[in-house]
Amino acid sequence: MHYELLLFDLDDTLFDFNETEKHALGNTFNSFGLPNGLEQYRDTYRAISSVIWDDLEQGRITLEELKVERFRRLFQEHELELDAHRFGELYIENLGHESHLIEGVEEMFASLENYRLAILTNGFTLAQYARIAGSPLRNTFEAIIASEQTGFKKPQPEIFEYTFDTLGITDRSKVLMIGDSLTSDIQGGINAGIDTCWFNPEGKENRTSITPTYEIRSWKEFSFGRKMVNN
Known part of the structure; x- marks a missing residue:
């Protein structure tokens, strides 16, 4: 990848x-x-x-x-x-007191040492910061960007522009957005001109016109050592 x-x-x-x-x-x-x-x-x-x-x-x-x-x-x-x-x-x-990781998340991040990692969330800033700080992921991310602090929200392209500016991103082909929501995460990534990965553990049928670049059912599938399935 x-x-x-x-x-x-x-x-x-x-x-x-x-x-x-x-x-x-x-x-x-x-x-x-x-x-x-x-x-x-x-x-x-x-x-x-x-x-x-x-x-x-x-x-x-x-x-x-x-x-x-x-x-x-x-x-x-x-x-x-x-x-x-x-x-x-x-x-x-x-x-902010609740940090319940999905199965496989810790192991997945252990394999991503050579990547820049950031959070992009529509949730409330203080709660999201507190939850990450209280979890094993506390030292994982370069940046935690919440919609509340930017004035924009996914799927608006402006929140992605804010993120790119904050992190000094000039080549969008080198950015991947990963999330569970087609209408927020995946549509947002498409609006921003970047590749996307739909985390779909329940195997929901995509009844929308929104097409992610990749789709995974578990974090075991999110591996840059082998090709993920393209949509």
């Missing part, structure tokens, strides 16, 4: 966000006196959150608005008299 810089998404690419969310959300409900809140409201929350994150990608809402709006809708749906702003702030804080 001819790449020099590997850009990684974070959630559901390197970190198991299902576990992260479960613990952070449960702890937040506990703090608000609802020890069964996770079991009672998680399904509704996840449905709302999915819509809200799509709104973020499409530019219909800001990250700061997302932080509160998802809980405002949840509490409205279940007629809960909770402060959505305070809940959202504590939830982000609790996210």
Whole structure:
């Protein structure tokens, strides 16, 4: 492989966000006196959150608005008299305490000593920094770039331009974007004119017109010692 810089998404690419969310959300409900809140409201929350994150990608809402709006809708749906702003702030804080790596991630990075490595995430800056700092990946990345600090988000090309400028990248053919989201990571990489690798552990069918350069089902397949499968 001819790449020099590997850009990684974070959630559901390197970190198991299902576990992260479960613990952070449960702890937040506990703090608000609802020890069964996770079991009672998680399904509704996840449905709302999915819509809200799509709104973020499409530019219909800001990250700061997302932080509160998802809980405002949840509490409205279940007629809960909770402060959505305070809940959202504590939830982000609790996210920062959760670092659950996906299987094979540590071993994969051990084989990438000769590459420049960076994170490109749409998540909240403080939470993402804290999660990486609390994980075995704490000294792995040259840069951690979050949408909150740039004013742009994947799939906008501007966040990639910011990244290229920050890291001094002039040859885009030497950059690979790796992530689990077709609409965010892969479309973003395409918009920026770089190759992409879709991390698809569940073997989801690609029903979009978005075509990644590569597709892998596990981190064992992400090897520069042998050819990955092109799409």
